[in-house]
Amino acid sequence: METGDNTAPVDNGRKGSETGRSANPRFVYVLSIFATLGGFLFGYDTGIVSGSMLLIRPYFKLDTIWTEVIVSGTVASAAVFSVCGGYLADYVGRRRTIMAASVVFTMGAVVMGAAPDKEVLLVGRIIIGIGIGFASVTVPVYVAEVAPSNIRGTLVTLNQLFITIGILVSSIIAGAFSDLPDTGWRYMLGLAAVPGIVQFVGFLFLPESPHWMIDSGHVEKARKILMQVRGTPDVEEEMTAIKQKLEESKKASSFNNGFILTRVLTTSHVRRSLFVGAGLQFFQQVCGINTVIYYSATIMRMAGFTVQHAIWLVVAPNAVNFLATFIGMYLVDRLGRKVLLLCSFVGVFVSLGVLATGFQLSSINAPPINVTETFNNETYTGACNKLYSNCDECTTNTDCGFCYDVSTDGSCLPVDSNDEGRSLVGRCNASDEPGSAFTFAYGYCPNNYSWMPVFGMVLFVFSFAPGLGPIPWTVNSEIYPLWARGTCTALAGATNWTFNLLISLTFLTLTETITKYGTFWLYAGMCVVGFVFVLIFLPETKDKSLEEVEQLFMTSGSREEKIHFLHADALSKQYTPATADKETALGSDA
Secondary structure, eight states: OOOOOOOOOOOOOSHHHHHHHHHOHHHHHHHHHHHTHHHHHHHHHHHHHHHHHHHHHHHHTOOHHHHHHHHHHHHHHHHHHHHHHHHHHHHHOHHHHHHHHHHHHHHHHHHHHTOSSHHHHHHHHHHHHHHHHHHHHHHHHHHHHHSOGGGHHHHHHHHHHHHHHHHHHHHHHHHHTTTOTTTHHHHHHHTTHHHHHHHHHHHTTSOOOHHHHHHTTOHHHHHHHHHHHHTSSOOHHHHHHHHHHHHHHHHHHHHHTTTHHHHHHHSHHHHHHHHHHHHHHHHHHHTTHHHHHHHHHHHHHHTTOOHHHHHHHTHHHHHHHHHHHHHHHHHTTTTOHHHHHHHHHHHHHHHHHHHHHHHHHHHHTOOBBOOOOEETTEEOOOHHHHHOSBHHHHHHSTTEEEEEOTTOOEEEEEEETTEEEEESSSGGGGTTSTTOSOEEESSOOOOSOTHHHHHHHHHHHHHHTTTTTTHHHHHHTTSSOHHHHHHHHHHHHHHHHHHHHHHHHHHHHHHHHSOHHHHHHHHHHHHHHHHHHHHHHOOOOTTOOHHHHHHTTSOHHHHHHHHHHHHHHHHHTOOOHHHHHHHHHHTOOO
């Protein structure tokens, strides 16, 4: 699932940071790695559902709606508690919030692993979502606030990297336990408790963010923490810079208190930037990335692979997702945000076309239903056999499966609710027994195009990871003025979570109502709209300061007025609360 805000705060001094890097960088890396275990858990718990659901669904006899609810319960919970996590991090501190996330991750893993029924499993998924919500907003902030300025960007991106590592590891763990149909899913889900425990124990010995300590009035404790993190007693310049930035932030918040959303909506250049920022988050989700993250094993199963093979094949796109993340890290400041994003849209469109075409060819060439079944010496005339003419039509109905032999001559039979590997009646009633000449295909059809969904999914993540994955978050961290940054980033993030939930909650239903290939063509169509959106509305922000980026969304008259004011302000060499108020007022060109 590709979600989380990696916005780093502004530079808080350089002298101490650079000294810290040369004197003692190891502690900063250790601290960052323990913090980004939250990102690892985020990735693991969102990725593990893909493989585990192939075992959970028959174990608890889940229908389509329950499957979508269990998958999406974590997303809905994370959306709500990401907002709560921001307030909690400000109230009790970053360190305690991350420790709370560790506890919640561990609790959720235990509940899911021991779930006696689908209701308790859903509760466990919701608990995990609380941990994801806390971690997604707190970990990047904590890492950014303790990192030296000259390696801050690298350390903050560790969180996104650990998310992809978590997704990759989840697919390997799922494959390792895929041959245990009754208990394998419990191990898959329960093992998430281990990194949660490791993170909690590690943070017992790690410090709080010095920024939060200063903001809470513990200046001397903050100084000691900063000396520990930088490995040098020379931290006064950075302490002063932190105090100055916090004071400026408080002034801006005080000036706009209670009116930020109103000012955002009535300030035309900020309204335009919010339209672009929220639009990027919208298109990131409606291109279907979370169908690949949450339902990748199900898609493989639909393509015609066995359960075990489908679970193991998920490793391929997840490994590519991990490796392609490095491409984005390398190109984002070289190729530029807009070009990288446009290339990403093209690649995702092509990959969705491959997926859709593969399923469409499978449907067109689906084996016919041409065998008449007998049951108790009477011709079977049940609903499955009467309603459908080929395998694709048959397997779309979750109550039916396609029974065939090596010649692919087949019939449509009702599935045994206690064992999806056999039919309730007919030739495939014993199809899962050794030596049986028949195969019961439930949820898929035998075909010669299984390679196309695999290739399409690998190409999808290869195209998505460098561009559509990180760029919407990067752009949202750059395009808003300081006074509106928190509110606008939160609104754009809410857009991301909302459509993440919508896509994950409707994917299986769409495949049953508009067909598998129709669903992927729908996502491909959204990519075309997203490409045009970026081409028209997104300016390039590479190599531009935050002030220059803000001006990109202004009208020419407003931009000239702003530049004139900044020039006069620089000549006066003064920066007072009154000046700050005037500068903020000039930002409004509504």
